[in-house]
Amino acid sequence: MVSAATAVMGANEIEVASPKIVVRDVTIRYAGTPALSGVSLDVREHEVFGIIGPANAGKTSFLKALNRMDMFTDGMKVEGSIEFDGRPIDRLRNVYALRSRIGVVFPLPVGLPLTIYENVALAPRLGGMRNKAELDDIVERCLTRAALWDEVKDRLNSLGSLLSGGQQQRLTIARALSQQPDVLILDEFSIAVDPVTTMRIEDVLKELKHELTIILVTNLVQQAQRLADRTAFFLEGECVEVGKTSDLFDGRVQDSRTRDYIEGKFG
Amino acid sequence: MFEASELNLRNKRTESLYRTLFLVMTLLLILPVLLILGTLIVKGASAISWEFLFGYPKDGMTAGGIFPALVGTIWLVSVALLVSVPLGVAAAIYLNEYAGENWFTRIINLAIINLAGVPSIVHALFGVGAFVIFFGFGTSILAASLTLAIMTLPVVIVSTRESLRAVPMAFREACWNMGATRWQTIRRVVLPNAVPGILTGVILEVSRTTGETAPIMFTGAAFFLPFLPESVFDQTMALSLHLFVVSTQVPNVPENLPYGVALVLIGMVLLMNSLSIALRMYLRGKKKW
Ligand SMILES: Nc1ncnc2c1ncn2[C@@H]1O[C@H](COP(=O)(O)OP(=O)(O)OP(=O)(O)O)[C@@H](O)[C@H]1O
Ligand SMILES: [Mg+2]
Numbered sequence: 373m374v375s376a377a378t379a380v381m382g383a384n385e386i387e388v389a390s391p392k393i394v395v396r397d398v399t400i401r402y403a404g405t406p407a408l409s410g411v412s413l414d415v416r417e418h419e420v421f422g423i424i425g426p427a428n429a430g431k432t433s434f435l436k437a438l439n440r441m442d443m444f445t446d447g448m449k450v451e452g453s454i455e456f457d458g459r460p461i462d463r464l465r466n467v468y469a470l471r472s473r474i475g476v477v478f479p480l481p482v483g484l485p486l487t488i489y490e491n492v493a494l495a496p497r498l499g500g501m502r503n504k505a506e507l508d509d510i511v512e513r514c515l516t517r518a519a520l521w522d523e524v525k526d527r528l529n530s531l532g533s534l535l536s537g538g539q540q541q542r543l544t545i546a547r548a549l550s551q552q553p554d555v556l557i558l559d560e561f562s563i564a565v566d567p568v569t570t571m572r573i574e575d576v577l578k579e580l581k582h583e584l585t586i587i588l589v590t591n592l593v594q595q596a597q598r599l600a601d602r603t604a605f606f607l608e609g610e611c612v613e614v615g616k617t618s619d620l621f622d623g624r625v626q627d628s629r630t631r632d633y634i635e636g637k638f639g
Numbered sequence: 640m641f642e643a644s645e646l647n648l649r650n651k652r653t654e655s656l657y658r659t660l661f662l663v664m665t666l667l668l669i670l671p672v673l674l675i676l677g678t679l680i681v682k683g684a685s686a687i688s689w690e691f692l693f694g695y696p697k698d699g700m701t702a703g704g705i706f707p708a709l710v711g712t713i714w715l716v717s718v719a720l721l722v723s724v725p726l727g728v729a730a731a732i733y734l735n736e737y738a739g740e741n742w743f744t745r746i747i748n749l750a751i752i753n754l755a756g757v758p759s760i761v762h763a764l765f766g767v768g769a770f771v772i773f774f775g776f777g778t779s780i781l782a783a784s785l786t787l788a789i790m791t792l793p794v795v796i797v798s799t800r801e802s803l804r805a806v807p808m809a810f811r812e813a814c815w816n817m818g819a820t821r822w823q824t825i826r827r828v829v830l831p832n833a834v835p836g837i838l839t840g841v842i843l844e845v846s847r848t849t850g851e852t853a854p855i856m857f858t859g860a861a862f863f864l865p866f867l868p869e870s871v872f873d874q875t876m877a878l879s880l881h882l883f884v885v886s887t888q889v890p891n892v893p894e895n896l897p898y899g900v901a902l903v904l905i906g907m908v909l910l911m912n913s914l915s916i917a918l919r920m921y922l923r924g925k926k927k928w
Binding site for chain 1: 739740809810811812813814815816817818819820823827828831832
């Protein structure tokens with residue numbers, strides 16, 4: 373009976389959690405020097421995939437590889453294979469389409485020097501949308517989902533770069549959502565954001581999880597614990613392990629370094 | 640606790656000494672400008688009149704106005720701008736937004752620096768060889784303006800590149816991450832924010848081009864023409880050359896005439912410069928980050 377139950381669960385898991393991104397043996401080098409070596413992991417559809425690890429672990433480099441930003445970075449080389457929806461991304465003809473399906477939020481909020489409205493309308497416009505009513509609709513919807521609408525609805529035409537840091541970070545999230553992405557990548561989004569705003573954004577992420585796949589890089593291990601379904605631990609250019617977040621935080625780890633890091637026993 | 644020690648006092652004395660020193664140096668800098676302007680106004684203001692600005696030279700250029708030269712300078716500068724601005728801005732965009740750091744761009748940068756260092760008389764000779772003779776434009780506004788354009792190209796390229804550089808990299812990365820191409824990023828985010836700087840550079844170029852004499856002397860500017868140019872293939876008079884002519888080449892010119900011409904010329908340049916400064920201040924007030 374027990375085995376039957378696990379069999380059913382296993383079948384369910386395969387059905388529900390098909391891999392969105394498959395990473396195999398990826399090594400990233402800057403001018404020949406490896407920043408990350410031999411990473412293999414899967415990111416499943418509709419999960420929050422956490423990545424934790426100290427500075428210099430290669431987390432940001434990994435994210436850059438996912439949406440082919442190596443193209444814009446001098447000296448950056450990615451080896452190995454990354455598949456997005458089953459398609460190897462190094463052989464895509466249209467990398468711009470790949471990037472538009474991945475929304476990115478940076479550590480420091482980047483409000484573009486455009487109005488709040490234009491910040492959010494930019495991605496749809498790049499995609500060729502001209503219809504004002506449709507754009508209005510997207511802007512309102514994305515700002516609402518990013519928990520910013522109420523604060524800015526009366527000043528949509530003022531500059532996005534003049535909002536407060538916490539507001540700009542939510543603007544960045546709204547902008548990422550306006551791409552209607554399949555995957556949302558957040559790189560240490562709370563680094564320049566106060567705890568209250570951080571909590572509001574975390575609530576937003578919990579909602580968004582039902583619609584898209586989230587990759588959350590964080591240097592707050594508790595944030596990973598609160599949000600991530602599964603978590604990977606990166607350390608000095610190596611992916612030490614990937615596991616269910618609850619397992620890792622309950623001490624069921626494969627590598628003692630993971631436990632040490634989670635328990636704060638690191639340098 | 641807040642008593643000044645001997646050391647504090649000494650630091651304070653040296654501080655005010657250096658402060659005064661730098662102030663004096665700065666004032667010394669303004670002095671020549673004031674002297675030049677003062678002389679020109681005192682000696683040339685009496686020459687300025689409606690007839691002087693809008694009349695033709697008379698009596699072997701010893702009387703009358705400077706209208707053909709004024710119009711000619713505007714022609715020369717405008718045509719030069721039409722060529723150098725698109726070319727220079729495009730080159731700067733390529734260098735700053737598309738090209739990476741490699742031997743090719745290093746050579747181009749070296750070429751730009753060298754181009755900026757070439758004396759204007761050498762540009763003039765090049766202009767004669769290339770535009771007047773080789774391309775067969777003859778001595779014409781076109782040949783002279785092209786010569787001016789090439790001479791000022793480095794200024795446009797460098798100032799444009801500086802203003803592109805001033806747009807933070809993070810803006811570009813945010814755009815690229817959204818799936819924007821380089822060109823979309825440039826058009827939507829980079830250029831709109833670089834325009835103030837580019838405009839400033841362009842206006843500075845105008846003011847420099849206005850005063851140049853050597854490059855136009857052999858390529859398109861004439862001593863005296865009793866009519867206005869009608870196309871870019873005509874020769875023209877120019878303020879800078881006219882000043883040279885009336886101050887050194889023509890006998891029996893009344894004393895205030897050359898000063899009047901110089902006053903108009905420098906007035907144009909100062910006008911352009913103040914425009915540039917005003918524009919920069921206005922646009923800086925609207926800075927977006
Ligand atoms: N553009 C670049 N050029 C050269 N080296 C780089 C570049 N970006 C990152 N690196 C190097 O790659 C290594 C990993 O950097 P990365 O930014 O991926 O770390 P991280 O885990 O994101 O750190 P942090 O938590 O501090 O953000 C570092 O040694 C860094 O110096
Ligand atoms: Mg990082």
